[in-house]
Amino acid sequence: MSARKIPHILKLSAQEQKEFVNSFDVVMCDCDGVMWMIAAPLAGSGEAVNALKADGKQVLFVTNNSMRSDDEYVKLFGGIGVKDFQTNDIIHPIKSMLYYIKKHNIKEPVFSLCSPPSTRMLRKVGVDVRTLDTTEEITPNNLGRITEPEARMGAVLYDIKLDLTYPQIAAATRYLADKDCQFIAGGTDWLLPMTKDLTVPGFCDILDTLKRFTGREPIIISKPAVLLGEILKDIYKLADPKRCLFVGDSLTHDVRFGLNCGYQTLLVLSGSTPIEEMWQAKAEDQPHFYADSMADFIELYANISKSA
Template identity: 25%
Template sequence: MAKALLTADAARSLVGSVDAFLFDCDGVIWKGDELIQGVPETLELLRKLGKKLVFVTNNSRKSRRQYSKKFKTLGLEVTEEEIFTSSFAAAMFLKLNNFSPEKKVYVVGEDGILDELKLAGFECFGGPEDGKKNIMLEANFYFDHDKNVGAVVVGLDQYFNYYKMQYASLCIRENPGCLFIATNRDPTGHMTSAQEWPGAGTMVAAVSCSVQKEPIVVGKPSSFLMDFLLKSFNLETSRMCMVGDRLDTDILFGQNTGCKTLLVLSGVTTLPDLQDASNTIHPDLYTNSVHDLVKLLQQ
């Protein structure tokens, strides 16, 4: 797989050969709550050129509705239908797999997952509420759990605790057929603009270790999100370009699903990371930030 610096020629050729741009958000559009420079102009130009824009994020903390509001706050007009989050993907996974509405979903994660599950018609609990619960590990203490939980969804959870680990473990281990779904396995993320924080992958690793079982992953780089996206839009993946800042999720996702790939260095991946001999994931093209698209196309 080639990797080449985005030039004016390459930018023109890229824009000419794709109908849709799929953008990761954190590290591409914003960092924490700060817009990355040149994003409004880039999106505006691509829309003018008739390109379809899709925003694909592994961050499960917000629902599509909340993300649409966040875009608006940052001065960007993006509709809910243009946003694909891993929390939405978890809800759609259950829907497409005919998860019984009689069963419940236990959530290790935040409001985004609970909101999307409820919108999809599923009964769910856990989330921030259970972040307040403590455990006293005493001699005969027996921790009970709801035998009617048929799926556990694990995503990024700043209220992660031992109570939730045990609740999720008991459901997965003891409820027959209980699904173990991970929104994503990102080890870190820019939860604030100032620094990196432990990502959903850390909660998934903890629960996975406890139950000694691997989860079904619905976010990037799993192709589930793309399959669902293709059902929603009339597009071919060969005419899409995935734009992201992370090799092991965004770029791998683009490659796994047959998209062109553009790495931007405005997020977690640095040029030395990309060029390191140990790196095996190479995007088609790379550049500093999405703003370069505008600058190069206008040359």
């Protein structure tokens, strides 16, 4: 058990609650398990974001889920009542990949192990994306032909892809045999929290298989990698990490990412992490604060208003 007691934001004194909200200017929120479950809503999350914005906070969203298009995210945030949401307010692995591709001037085609919306997003902005899609029955006799490299690739892009197939994985290993082909990965989460009662495996094990087979270490551009923190710092011109609060539902990805970047961290218990896991974690892996859900910010601001 950890010796460090983590304060719940609603159990802070009135003065401590004021000090807490005055200690940050930027709030970065994970989405799945924080704003909503992947396939179900979470009550009060949109109202909480609006309360933070009304207090002058810049609210950004940092998710490892690239399976949705910008239009879908606009609809989702609008559906939970978030005011003035802009597509530039959210970063996910495909946007980070695009940043990396542009910064490192990758001109060759890229091979995508990413979701169809992700692939369309990359193509829309001019990236030459190649995929492997076949309706042919796969046999030992035709696997080699079907997965034959069609051209030299500048990178293999790996992310969450619910319709990922074995031929696509095999083709990626053949492209990665070229040591000049970069290996860029997003989806590293262990779990995908679909609803409050349903959690399914994430895609980290498949990534581990690719790493082990190819002997290649991917460039991780998603949480909890520090590289993502550098990308966020550049895109949003973040001056002082200590004035940023990162809100997430995962100790291994959200809290670890925030700690890696020097942010303040807040764990919400609405997603993948039960409270027992938080208390049992090592002190260096624990958040600075915790809450039951984003909706606690509504009550927090009500408390502050009463004590004013």
